[in-house]
Amino acid sequence: MKVSLNWLGDHIDLAGLNTEEICELLTFSGIEVESVDTRGITSELLVVARIISSEPHPNADRLSVCQVDDGSCNPRQIVCGAKNYEVGDHVPLALPGASFGDFKIKQGMLRGVESMGMMCSGKEIGVGTDHDGLLILEGRPEAGTPIRDLFPSDTIFELEITPNRPDCLSHLGIARELHALTGRPLKKDLSQPAASGHTEIPDPTSEVPIRLSDSEGCPFYTLRRINAVTVKESPEWLKSRLQSVGLRPINNIVDITNFVLMEMGHPLHAFDQAKVEGGIDVRRSRSAEKITALDDEDYLLETDDLVIADRSKALAIAGIMGGAASGVSETTTDILLESAWFHPARIRQTSRRLGLSSDSSYRFERGADPSAARAASDIAVELICELAGGTPEPTIESAGSPPLPDSEVSLDPAFCSRVLGAPISGEEIATTLTRLGIEKAPRSELPEETDAPTLWRIPSFRNDLTRPIDLVEEVARIRGLDTIPSRNRGPAADPSRADIAYDAGMRLRKHLAARGFHECTTLKLIARTQLNDALGLGTRQGEVIALKNPLSEDHTHLRSSIVPGLLASLSHNLRHGSSDLCLFEVGTCFIDEAKRPAHSEIQQLAMAMTGKVSPPSWINPDPDTTTLHDLRGAIEALAPCSEVTFLAASHERFPLYATVSIDGSPVGLAAQVAPTRARELGFDQAVLVAELDLSILQKNRRSDFLIRDLPRYPSVVRDVAIEVPVEIPASDIDAFFRGQEDPLLADFRLFDVFTDPTGEKLPAGRRSLAYTLTYRDATATLRAEQVDNAHARILEALQRELPATIR
Numbered sequence: 129m130k131v132s133l134n135w136l137g138d139h140i141d142l143a144g145l146n147t148e149e150i151c152e153l154l155t156f157s158g159i160e161v162e163s164v165d166t167r168g169i170t171s172e173l174l175v176v177a178r179i180i181s182s183e184p185h186p187n188a189d190r191l192s193v194c195q196v197d198d199g200s201c202n203p204r205q206i207v208c209g210a211k212n213y214e215v216g217d218h219v220p221l222a223l224p225g226a227s228f229g230d231f232k233i234k235q236g237m238l239r240g241v242e243s244m245g246m247m248c249s250g251k252e253i254g255v256g257t258d259h260d261g262l263l264i265l266e267g268r269p270e271a272g273t274p275i276r277d278l279f280p281s282d283t284i285f286e287l288e289i290t291p292n293r294p295d296c297l298s299h300l301g302i303a304r305e306l307h308a309l310t311g312r313p314l315k316k317d318l319s320q321p322a323a324s325g326h327t328e329i330p331d332p333t334s335e336v337p338i339r340l341s342d343s344e345g346c347p348f349y350t351l352r353r354i355n356a357v358t359v360k361e362s363p364e365w366l367k368s369r370l371q372s373v374g375l376r377p378i379n380n381i382v383d384i385t386n387f388v389l390m391e392m393g394h395p396l397h398a399f400d401q402a403k404v405e406g407g408i409d410v411r412r413s414r415s416a417e418k419i420t421a422l423d424d425e426d427y428l429l430e431t432d433d434l435v436i437a438d439r440s441k442a443l444a445i446a447g448i449m450g451g452a453a454s455g456v457s458e459t460t461t462d463i464l465l466e467s468a469w470f471h472p473a474r475i476r477q478t479s480r481r482l483g484l485s486s487d488s489s490y491r492f493e494r495g496a497d498p499s500a501a502r503a504a505s506d507i508a509v510e511l512i513c514e515l516a517g518g519t520p521e522p523t524i525e526s527a528g529s530p531p532l533p534d535s536e537v538s539l540d541p542a543f544c545s546r547v548l549g550a551p552i553s554g555e556e557i558a559t560t561l562t563r564l565g566i567e568k569a570p571r572s573e574l575p576e577e578t579d580a581p582t583l584w585r586i587p588s589f590r591n592d593l594t595r596p597i598d599l600v601e602e603v604a605r606i607r608g609l610d611t612i613p614s615r616n617r618g619p620a621a622d623p624s625r626a627d628i629a630y631d632a633g634m635r636l637r638k639h640l641a642a643r644g645f646h647e648c649t650t651l652k653l654i655a656r657t658q659l660n661d662a663l664g665l666g667t668r669q670g671e672v673i674a675l676k677n678p679l680s681e682d683h684t685h686l687r688s689s690i691v692p693g694l695l696a697s698l699s700h701n702l703r704h705g706s707s708d709l710c711l712f713e714v715g716t717c718f719i720d721e722a723k724r725p726a727h728s729e730i731q732q733l734a735m736a737m738t739g740k741v742s743p744p745s746w747i748n749p750d751p752d753t754t755t756l757h758d759l760r761g762a763i764e765a766l767a768p769c770s771e772v773t774f775l776a777a778s779h780e781r782f783p784l785y786a787t788v789s790i791d792g793s794p795v796g797l798a799a800q801v802a803p804t805r806a807r808e809l810g811f812d813q814a815v816l817v818a819e820l821d822l823s824i825l826q827k828n829r830r831s832d833f834l835i836r837d838l839p840r841y842p843s844v845v846r847d848v849a850i851e852v853p854v855e856i857p858a859s860d861i862d863a864f865f866r867g868q869e870d871p872l873l874a875d876f877r878l879f880d881v882f883t884d885p886t887g888e889k890l891p892a893g894r895r896s897l898a899y900t901l902t903y904r905d906a907t908a909t910l911r912a913e914q915v916d917n918a919h920a921r922i923l924e925a926l927q928r929e930l931p932a933t934i935r
Contacts, residue, residue: 130373131302133283135390139303140312147283153309157605159296160288167372168281169253173233175199176265176273177206177221177247179213187239194247196221199272207243212261219262220248220275228252255279255368266364282372294494295589298393308563308606338527341411345434346446348501349410349468350526352509353401357381357518359460366515375487381456381463384511386487394467394496394504395488397436399443401462403454406439408464410446410527417442421449421484433478434470447475447492448484463518467505469498469530497589498530532588536569539599540581547600548612554582560606561599565590629731632826633714636733636766643762645710645735650693652716653683658696660781661805662689663734663797663819671720686718690734691817695801698736699809707813708739710762714822731822733796735762738815756784756800759816763788763798766820770828771866774798776857781805786859788820790828796820843874843904844915848923849935854883854895856931861897864930872910872918875902896935 133150136142142150151161177196180203185191192211195203198221206221213219222228223245224235235244250263253275269278287302295301307314338349359379362370366387367377373390377383385396413429419442420426427445429435434446444450447470456463476493479485505524512518539561541554558568561584569583586593593599604612623631637647659672673686687693690713701709712735719728737759740751764772770790779785782799789795798818806815852861858878865876880898884890901922903915926932 129287129289129297131285131287131299132369132372133285134280135299135369135372136303136306139300139316140306140314142306142312145310150306151285153306154285154287154302156608156610157305157309158290159293159302159305161285162288163286165284165286166281167254167284169255169276169279170281171226171276172274173223173226174248174253174275175221175223176218176269176271176275176278177204178268178271179215179217179219182208182213182215185239185241187241191239193241196247197271198223198245199270204244205242206245206247207238207241208247208262210247210249210261213247213264217262218265218268218271220253220265222246222248222253253279279368284372291494292592294491294496294591295393297491297494299390300392301589304565308560311563337407338525339407339409339411340527341409342434343528345412345471345474346410346468346528347471348498348526348528348530349408350466350501350505350524351408352465352467352505352524353462353521354465354509354512354516354518355462355521357461357463357512357516359456359458359516363515379456379458380515381460381512384508384515385465387511388504388508389487389491392500392504392507393491394500395447395491396504396508397444397450397466397488398456399450399454399464399466400456400460401464402460404438404443404464405441408443409437409439410468411435411437413442419445420452421445422452422455423449423484424452425484427482427484429478430481432474433481434474436466445478445482445484446470448479448482448489449486463512465505465508465512467501467508469496469501495591498532499588501530530588533586533591535586535594536583537586537593537596537599538581538583539596543596544600544603547597548604549615550612552603552607554580556607557599557603558582560603564602564606566593566599566602629826633822636822636826637712637714639766640712640735640762643710643765645712645762648694648697648711648713649715650690650697650713651683652687652718653678654685654687654692655682656684658692659685659688661692661695661801662687663691663782663799663817673718673720688717688719689819690715690717690732691736691819694734694736694817695809695815698738698811698815702810707811708743709737711736733820733822733825735759735818736816737762738811738813753813754816755814756786756798756816759798759818763818763820766825767828769834773859773863775859788818790825793824793828795824795828839904839906841905841907841909843902844910846901846903846915846919847898848901848919848926849880849896849898850926851890851894851896851933851935853931854893858897861930861932864926865899865901868922868925870918870921872903872905872914873901873922874904876900877902 133142147164151164155161175198177198180195180197182192182194185193185207190209192208194206194208196206198204204221222233224233226233233246235242237243247262249259249261251259253263255263265278287296289296296305303314306312338351340346340349359381362377362380362383366380366383370377370383370386370390375386375390381398385398389395411434412431413433413435415431417429417435418426419429419435429442429445435442436444436446441453442451443454470492472493472495475489479489479493509520513520539557541552541557544557545552565587566584569585584599593602641647653675672688675684675686678684694711694713697711698709712733714731714733717730717732719730737754739754741754741758742748742751744751760774767790773789774786775789776786779799781802783802784800786798787794788798796819799816801815801817806813809815865873877900878897879900882890882896882898885892890896901919903910903918905914923934927934
């Protein structure tokens with residue numbers, strides 16, 4: 129919300145406080161100051177000029193040559209293109225040397241005629257939005273008067289108001305807050321209705337009776353009829369006030385309602401009396417009822433929506449926006465001024481469903497002050513009479529009553545001191561709460577002692593104060609949290625299971641980030657078409673949870689796998705020019721409770737890789753493309769002290785598919801996306817994915833590192849080529865070598881795979897695998913016969929335990 133410092137000055141004297149001090153006061157009281165913007169005219173080269181004469185330009189049909197009085201002894205000649213002035217008008221004049229951003233006024237020739245400055249519009253000097261003509265200065269100030277004397281500078285604060293403080297959504301509310309923080313008195317009290325002499329009793333003979341068909345949604349509604357108004361442009365002071373807080377002036381009637389809104393925080397609305405048929409009915413919308421709002425958009429309403437209607441149609445969406453058909457226009461002569469209070473939940477529900485938000489709905493849905501309805505109406509009527517020449521009817525029509533809460537809260541000074549950890553006297557509490565508008569309840573049984581528990585009456589504009597602890601917070605906030613001494617209120621606690629899980633997750637994220645992976649956060653809702661991309665449990669029929677009322681076709685199911693979201697992220701990045709990607713996400717997946725009641729929500733780690741293994745460089749201009757072995761290496765690095773094994777399996781949608789185990793415990797799956805699906809996503813390269821159960825991974829992942837001395841004696845390597853059936857997975861051969869207990873076998877590595885589909889050099893159903901076996905003795909240098917014997921034992925066991933033939 130934008131707040132004008134000059135506007136605040138109408139309510140409280142802030143002389144002596146600079147901008148930084150005001151920002152600090154508001155910030156430390158809980159109102160965040162997002163930005164500060166200083167506006168105004170500071171140049172001495174902008175002065176008032178009186179137009180003495182105006183003649184057509186001899187060389188241009190659209191230009192005029194004016195003689196103006198700028199307060200000096202000699203008239204000044206100005207070439208002007210505007211047409212909205214008359215001789216004798218007073219306008220702003222920019223003298224040579226004045227600057228408007230990068231544009232500097234110079235004395236020169238315009239189409240052959242000398243021009244000694246520029247007469248300005250309101251937009252050009254920063255005091256309005258009108259750029260079509262000159263700014264005609266009201267009151268005809270003396271020629272030569274600096275423009276800065278006519279339009280004082282202003283400071284605009286952009287404030288972030290928390291949802292629990294709707295009382296601060298106005299200049300009066302911020303002034304109240306500054307009054308409580310500084311003790312400076314308020315200049316006027318706008319919280320009570322003005323003494324206008326109008327009755328507030330409904331008149332049954334009125335031409336505009338009020339009916340509350342939905343008193344739950346609107347407990348209180350008032351109308352004031354004002355006759356013989358003149359709808360016209362607002363005066364400069366009113367337009368300036370609205371523009372300072374980012375509102376666009378429309379006409380004097382609408383501008384007055386907006387002014388009162390920003391002044392008091394209570395929305396008003398004006399209807400054209402001639403466009404209202406019969407009385408006003410505050411009712412629920414009829415089924416499929418439509419209304420064209422003031423933003424010229426058509427809205428289809430539902431029966432839960434609250435509308436202001438006459439006997440034939442809806443006139444406005446209650447508390448949100450008026451209808452175009454009943455709005456005030458230049459032909460309006462009689463108006464109906466609405467001031468009401470609507471239930472916050474009803475306004476919020478309609479606003480969210482329609483996607484329609486306004487300054488009025490923003491305040492009503494947070495809880496406007498019920499007692500401000502009459503006062504806001506009184507102020508608006510007074511301004512309408514002054515600026516539009518209207519005559520209000522002697523009777524104010526009303527229905528219902530404002531739902532004023534009878535809220536009283538008891539506060540014990542001892543309790544306040546105990547909570548804050550500092551001695552707070554009853555007198556200080558009373559002074560602080562009184563400044564906030566919270567008064568002692570008039571009860572005869574109240575104790576006379578200053579430090580005794582006291583009953584406090586909460587004002588209607590502070591609906592957030594309901595408990596003693598709320599009053600304690602107000603005392604601390606106004607007193608200043610920096611004055612409350614810090615102290616340790618409790619010892620450090622042992623880490624909980626949630627803490628341990630969080631720390632483990634953060635270590636995992638840092639590890640993957642260090643390996644070049646980027647973390648993603650995708651939605652937990654996926655489309656039906658994405659189910660085929662899922663890995664894991666959710667791919668089985670009946671275990672995917674569908675939404676009963678999905679918001680769109682893209683969000684129909686709770687995800688049973690994170691992989692579909694990662695694949696969508698890969699595709700999105702590819703479309704934006706990134707083809708070499710390593711992504712991961714840690715998140716929750718959902719399984720049908722009927723199938724797995726103990727694991728309906730599981731934490732998973734998903735990984736996706738595609739593209740080159742490293743960026744191209746001068747030393748390696750064409751890096752290798754990522755394969756399943758790169759994904760395997762990334763998974764193995766997650767558990768460096770554990771034995772990670774991959775067991776090949778079959779899957780109808782993934783040509784390469786394997787289960788992943790850590791120390792024999794199944795932990796997840798790894799796969800390559802089918803080439804046809806990869807092309808649908810936009811890739812002409814391999815796309816690799818994996819998904820691991822985070823709880824099993826963290827449970828079986830050993831954190832104890834085994835440290836050994838570097839080998840002191842040399843190793844000996846021997847190569848062996850074996851021939852096996854193609855259906856034998858490489859994991860079986862890896863498991864064989866890992867299971868050998870020969871003390872001299874230190875390591876093994878696959879370095880070649882050969883197949884011959886023609887069957888000429890090798891039968892088509894078999895393949896050749898070449899391994900390098902490393903032998904080493906930790907206590908002595910190996911002799912040739914020792915290596916030969918160990919190698920022979922390994923080859924013999926290989927042929928005995930596997931259907932392998934030594935080549």
